[in-house]
Each structure stands twice: as structure tokens, then as C-alpha cells.
Amino acid sequence: MTVDITPLLRGEVSVITVDCGFVPDRAPEGVRLLPGARISGRISDSGGYIRLTSEVTVPYAGSCARCLDRVEGTLGFRFDRTLAPENTVTAELLEEEADEYLxxxxxxxxxxxxxxxxxxxxFPMVLLCSPDCRGLCPRCGKKLPSEGGCGCSPREIDPRMEKLKELFPD
Ligand SMILES: [Zn+2]
Ligand SMILES: [Zn+2]
Known part of the structure; x- marks a missing residue:
């Protein structure tokens, strides 16, 4: 995606609207980016600085880190940057202040x-189906409800686990 800023630089317009789709090139492990990522916002002169103020939305799918249920959602965040014409900032500054300058x-x-x-x-470090997901029961492997238990009593052992116990007595 390229956006022509020259009309703004020449003073012909005072605002350039940005509303385009884009394809993110990397996703955290375990996250699948779905089509439809978008950036929408505006570029305008703000006291001598050219500012991009925008909102980014990225649809994604993945699995809950605790219960492995499918998780789907849209990541949204603000993407505000000062646009720096060449020669106005050094390459070092651009690298150090990558969250400030473009x-x-x-x-x-x-x-x-x-x-x-x-x-x-x-992206959050771990995807969860809900913040209070309790994951899977270590005995029966069922997803634990938000309150109470899955149905197994602490001493009760799943018959499949019993079989495993026979195979591996320790
Ligand atoms: Zn979960
Ligand atoms: Zn259980």
C-alpha cells in the first residue's frame, strides 16, 4: 500500500483520508490472520508535523491456550505516527522511535x-477464549466450566485413564 502525501506537502489539501485493506506479513505463533485487515484514518498537518491518526482492525482466528477451543476475534488498535520526509530525521532515529515516526x-x-x-x-501474548478460562480437567480432559467441576470427583478416574494406568503402573 502506498499513499501519495504530496498534495498535503504542497499545501493543496489539508487532510488525506486513509481507508485501505492490507495484508499483515507476520502473525504470532498459533494465530491465523483472516482476510479483511484494514487501516482507516486521516493524515493532516498538525502544527507543522504531518500526523497519521488511524485505527487498525485485523480479523484473526486461533486456539485458546488453556482449553484449545477455537477463538475468533478482531484485533483493534490505534496507529498514530508522525510522517517524516527524508532528510528530516536520521535513520537511527527512525529505527529507535519506530513507534513514533514513519x-x-x-x-x-x-x-x-x-x-x-x-x-x-x-497481539496478546496468549490467546484465551475468555479471561477466566479454566482449561481442561487433567483427569477427563473435558473443558472445566467457569464454576464448579467437570463432573469427575477428585478421586474418580476416567475409565480410559484407568486403562492407561494398567499399561503404565507408575
Ligand atoms: Zn479456553
Ligand atoms: Zn474431569
Whole structure:
């Protein structure tokens, strides 16, 4: 995706609207990115700085880290950056302040790499079907309800586990 910023740089317009789909290039392990990732926002002159203010949405699917249930959702986060024409900031600064600056090249913005990186960083470390998911019962393997037990008493052992116990007495 490239966005032509030259009309804004020349002062011909005061706002450029951004509303495009993009394809993130990396996802955290265990996360499948679904089609439909989007960035929508605006680019405008803010006190001498060219600012991109936008909202990014990324549909995804994955599995709950505790119960392995399918988890589907849309990751959403703000993506605000100052656009820096070449020669106004050093390469070191761009690298150090990657969450603040985006480089402009010949008046064009190509945010895909920075967007991909942000998508990767914004995902939660572990996906859960719900924040209080209790995972699976270690005895019967059933998903534990949010309250109470799965039905096994602490001493009761699943017949399949009993069979395993015969095979592996220890
Ligand atoms: Zn879960
Ligand atoms: Zn159980």
C-alpha cells in the first residue's frame, strides 16, 4: 500500500483520508490472520508535523491456550505516527522511535512493514477464549466450566485413564 502525501506537502489539501485493506506479513505463533485487515484514518498537518491518526482492525482466528477451543476475534488498535520526509530525521532515529515516526519517500508513505510489525506486537501474548478460562480437567480432559467441576470427583478416574494406568503402573 502506498499513499501519495504530496498534495498535503504542497499545501493543496489539508487532510488525506486513509481507508485501505492490507495484508499483515507476520502473525504470532498459533494465530491465523483472516482476510479483511484494514487501516482507516486521516493524515493532516498538525502544527507543522504531518500526523497519521488511524485505527487498525485485523480479523484473526486461533486456539485458546488453556482449553484449545477455537477463538475468533478482531484485533483493534490505534496507529498514530508522525510522517517524516527524508532528510528530516536520521535513520537511527527512525529505527529507535519506530513507534513514533514513519518515513516518507518522495512524498509517498508505504506503511506496510510498520503495520505488520505493529500487528505482531499488539497481539496478546496468549490467546484465551475468555479471561477466566479454566482449561481442561487433567483427569477427563473435558473443558472445566467457569464454576464448579467437570463432573469427575477428585478421586474418580476416567475409565480410559484407568486403562492407561494398567499399561503404565507408575
Ligand atoms: Zn479456553
Ligand atoms: Zn474431569
Amino acid at each position: 518515513p516518507l519517500k518522495d512524498g509517498f508513505l508505504d506503511p506496510d512493514a510498520a503495520l505488520g510489525e505493529s500487528v505482531f506486537l499488539e
